[in-house]
Amino acid sequence: xxxxxxxxxxxxxxxxxxxxxxxxGSMAANALSSDKAQHRSASYExxxxxxxxxxxxxxxxxxxxxxxxxxxxxxxxxxxxxxVAQVYNSNGDKxxxxxxxxxxxxxxxxxxxxxxxxxxxxxxxxxxxxxxxIDYDKIISKLENNQKxxxxxxxxxxxxxxxxxxxxxxxxxxxxxxxxxDQKKSLQVKDK
Numbered sequence: 001x002x003x004x005x006x007x008x009x010x011x012x013x014x015x016x017x018x019x020x021x022x023x024x025g026s027m028a029a030n031a032l033s034s035d036k037a038q039h040r041s042a043s044y045e046x047x048x049x050x051x052x053x054x055x056x057x058x059x060x061x062x063x064x065x066x067x068x069x070x071x072x073x074x075x076x077x078x079x080x081x082x083x084v085a086q087v088y089n090s091n092g093d094k095x096x097x098x099x100x101x102x103x104x105x106x107x108x109x110x111x112x113x114x115x116x117x118x119x120x121x122x123x124x125x126x127x128x129x130x131x132x133x134i135d136y137d138k139i140i141s142k143l144e145n146n147q148k149x150x151x152x153x154x155x156x157x158x159x160x161x162x163x164x165x166x167x168x169x170x171x172x173x174x175x176x177x178x179x180x181x182d183q184k185k186s187l188q189v190k191d192k
Contacts, residue, residue, distance in 0.1 A: 048072045049080045089127050102139050110136040
């Protein structure tokens, strides 16, 4: 019975360690990758942007275009993000190009009242093949809904992980009660 308790305790420790390791490991990986993205030099992004833009203008794409487009899609620069969208669109992935515009470019241009806004609106309209006025409220609402869904997924992950730990703890407590009862029973037998 002591072996069962020991194995149960080890199992509980491993489950908690695995849960916390995966949780904190993911958080650390995200922090490191965002630090790398922030420390990446502007000239590095300029080189990638130029490389992709040259392919776009020449309509001749190398096999590695997607790798570089993915690298540049983490940029905070609207011009670079436009390059990525144009490259995806030219390679037949209109949905990805529209996604980049709707999630990374247009939400930040809503309150902009300059030629920059109108330039990128024209690019967006050319990709989607329409010239209607852009419904910024719809785009931002969709973005907020996607963010809420992502937050709900994270919340449900933590709730399900915690409930698994709770179940293991309850099992361990029941085993402990059984062992105490068994021990008390054996002591009563010895006293008789």
